[in-house]
């Protein structure tokens with residue numbers, strides 16, 4: 418067993434080792450430290466089979482009704498036992514982190530057990546994307562230590578936010594303050610003609626709340642309708658070009674044309690970098706894709722091989 422194999426087999430360690438086309442990647446889920454040793458190239462037979470990051474829609478259920486939502490609306494929820502087996506397989510095959518989403522992940526019936534299982538039985542970093550309104554103090558207490566990063570959806574501020582989400586903005590900021598005590602957090606901001614003028618105020622608030630990352634999500638079209646218009650996109654490009662705030666900006670890769678992006682692992686792209694599992698158990702290249710490969714009884718790794726052959 419090589420030193421890298423020994424590190425990689427230590428599933429319960431906070432330090433994860435991934436081998437790929439970019440080199441040897443060390444990641445600590447507690448500190449968020451990433452270290453890439455790209456001077457050493459191992460043969461492709463040694464590369465990790467699983468994607469670096471996998472997003473998992475636990476359920477399609479959500480109690481909000483945002484107009485820009487692209488999540489499927491038919492009822493679907495992942496089987497807990499199957500899901501645990503997929504997480505173990507992803508972990509053993511070099512995946513570094515999973516992102517739980519939906520729908521609204523806090524509505525998944527086994528949500529707290531799932532976070533605890535993933536943190537304790539695997540070496541995966543756990544992140545979640547949430548509207549945050551169900552993250553009560555009690556729920557935060559249950560997931561503390563088992564979720565390593567929380568992404569909060571916040572499109573616009575005050576009345577803009579309230580008209581989109583139908584929820585109180587003051588309650589949202591209160592919940593963000595509470596969740597920031599148990600894990601670092603980021604803000605996901607859908608950019609469209611309604612929200613773009615709120616970007617300055619949103620960033621100001623993000624700085625005040627000590628947000629770790631501000632993710633810009635140019636609105637995607639849903640069934641051919643909606644989506645960010647060209648004028649708003651140009652305004653967004655100008656805003657990004659002039660940005661000099663202290664909160665790091667990121668942008669959704671699928672819609673980043675003309676915006677500066679920084680992929681730390683350029684050599685690792687496509688299915689080596691990312692995959693999505695929807696709430697019906699379909700493995701896909703991205704959450705926006707309509708088609709994918711069903712994960713059958715033999716598990717997630719054979720489904721990955723099949724998707725890779727199709728790609």
Ligand code: SF4
Pocket residue numbers: 479480481482483485486487488519520521548570
């Ligand atoms: S909170 Fe998220 S999942 Fe729910 S409707 Fe809004 S965008 Fe969709």
